[in-house]
Amino acid sequence: MKVSMSPPHTATSVRLLVLAVQLVLLVCGSQARDDTKRCKLFSESPAERKVLGLLEPLTNKTFSVETTSDKERYTYQFQVCGDVGKTVGAGLVQIGHTEKKVETVLGLYTVTQAIGGSDWVMLIYSNGTTYNGHCSKEMRKAIVMISCNRGVEMGKLEVVLEERERDRDCFYLFELDSSAVCPALPSQLSAGSIILIIGFVLLSVYLICGFLYQRLIVGAKGLQQFPNYVFWTEVGNLAADGCNVVCRTQGPEEEPPTYRGVSTEPEEEPEERDDHLLPM
The missing domain is CATH 2.70.130.10 (Mannose-6-phosphate receptor binding domain)
Incomplete structure (x- = not known):
């Protein structure tokens, strides 16, 4: 049986890609001219x-x-x-x-x-x-x-x-x-929107780079092409278990019968009094 493990180098590849982009931007910025x-x-x-x-x-x-x-x-x-x-x-x-x-x-x-x-x-x-x-x-x-x-x-x-x-x-x-x-126009995006956009871009880069690595280098097929498939599967299982514990009860609760006019408290039996048996 063939078991495909997620490559430990996926995260490293993403980091190297980010560093390469930052290096290119730094070089371009250093070469920018100021002719004024x-x-x-x-x-x-x-x-x-x-x-x-x-x-x-x-x-x-x-x-x-x-x-x-x-x-x-x-x-x-x-x-x-x-x-x-x-x-x-x-x-x-x-x-x-x-x-x-x-x-x-x-x-x-x-x-x-x-x-x-x-x-x-x-x-x-x-x-x-x-x-x-x-x-x-x-x-x-x-x-x-x-x-x-x-x-x-x-x-x-x-x-x-x-x-x-x-x-x-x-x-x-x-x-x-x-x-x-012209003066700079005020940004129409809120801080939350900017964070969401950055997160979406990073997630897209992670998925695309991980998919290409799994398919072209590792040779994975099917769902195994998803980067860090085993890890995310375990996370999903743990999340499902947590939801099961928090959101579900152990068994059906018995409905109290008070609405039918029946009291749930035990009825007291009448006391037997033997006063009539005592001698006068």
Whole structure:
């Protein structure tokens, strides 16, 4: 008679699988890049660095837009903490559509400010090319307003205005929509639901891995393919015995006959009195 015992290595196999998954996640996490660190803040602060971290999904992508005004055409190029155009460190440039294609730096990402709100981020690049005859010949500055839009991962860059009709603090203003700056939605799952989901996933992994091990390696057939079949059978038997002890009685109880008008207490027999036999 062939007896198939549950393999002692099933639990070990499950542990090894879990450890392998954790190792892969750890390696992937260590290799994750933080390209926003290439931005040099005008005044380093943890709060601004945290705001910059929200823009990580937008890095390594060049956003461009073309405008036409007064018979002049310009192309604007922008990157989050990355180079655009020919100037190293330029985060936003203006390229004129002329024979010389003059490139004007509107701001450097090496001089950055990041201001964040509940659903928006204002990115400011400073120390661009100096004005020739406007704004007291100060350096150009570009402001990119990135607003929350859950339906758009990376929207289109739009030019809002160029403010140069003042003596100081002139700027270029741009807009960009992205879901990267949207606040996190509150979880719809309760703690109990999350625990149940995790338990279901672990149980599924246990059953699938144990079944494959029993069938492919041990060569079990029928119910013996179930992982740790003997153990779970014993658990089921013990549970049935416990239910039998707790939920079942030893025998039928005799129904008290009081409702039929018959008392259950023994009746006392009348006393025999021999007073009449005594002599007077």
